[in-house]
Amino acid sequence: MVILTYEQYNEIQQFIQKFRGLSIDCNRELVNNFPQHNPDTLGSILAREVRQRLKQSHAKISARADGLLADYNKKVKTTGSLDVLLKMAVSLRIPPLSLCRIILLKRFPDTTKSEVSEMIRNPDLIKDSLLGANVGYCMYNENMEGPITDTIRRCIGEEYEVKLKHMARDVGLVFYDEGDLRRTGYDKTPDLKLAIPCLYKGRVVNWIESKASFGDMETHLGYLRDQLVSYGNRFGSGIVIYWFGYLDMIADCGENGDYITIVDNFPAPEELEFLRFNIPDVYKKRLEQAKS
Known part of the structure; x- marks a missing residue:
C-alpha cells in the first residue's frame, strides 16, 4: 500500500525544495534517503515539485533572457565547455531544457516555439554548433x-493502461475502453467503462480511471475539475487508481x-461483487444442451 500521510509527504517535499542540483541527481538522492517509499512514488512527487517551481519562476527568468544569453556567450567563449547551460540551469534552479528554450528563442528571434522544440529534439539543427552541443x-x-522524458512518460502511462485491462479481464469484468467510447461519440472518457457494473466494498463501480502518478491534493483537484466530475x-460512481500512491487526505x-x-x-477479486443473474431452469437446460 502506497498511501502517505501529510507528514510523510511534507518531509519529501522539504528534501526536494532544499536540494541544490539537477533533478536527475535529486531523484537518486530521494531513493537513497527514503528507501521505505516506492521509487516511482518519489519520482512522481519530484516531477510535481519541479513543475510547480518552474510555474512560479519561469516568467521572471524569461524576463532576464538578454542577460542570460550574454552570460552564456561570455562563459562559452571563455571555456568552450559543453556544460555551460547545464550549470546555469542548476544555479537558476530551472530544468535545463526550459533554460534552453529561453536561450534559443532569444538567440534566434525569428524562430517559432515549434521550431525551437524541433531544435531541442534534434540539436544538430541548431546553426550555432557549440550551442547545439x-x-x-x-x-x-x-x-x-x-x-x-516525454517518451518514457508516455510508455509508462500506456503500460499501466494495458496492465489495468489485463487485471480487469482476469477478474471477469466486461468493459469498453477509451477507443470504444470515442467511436460512439463520447469526448471525455474514463480508461474503462464497465458494461456490467460491480460493487467494490459496497459501492457501485461503473468506470475505472488509471493514473500512473502520485495523487497529491492539487493534482487530484485538477483531475476532478477536468475529468472525474464529468465521468x-x-x-455514475467509479474508481480512480493512483498506481504510485496518494496523499491520504484526498480519499476523503x-x-x-x-x-x-x-x-x-x-481491487483484489475478493473485494469485488458481481451482478448475479437468476436464470430460469428451462434456459439453463438449453445452455447445457448448446454446450454439449
Missing part, C-alpha cells in the same frame, strides 16, 4: 522534460462526492 548535453542530463455526472476529499473512490492498486 550544450543543448544536447542538457537533453541527456534531464529527467523532467524533453523528448526522452461521475455521465456514468469533499469534492469526490459520492462518485469517486480512490485506490492505489486494482
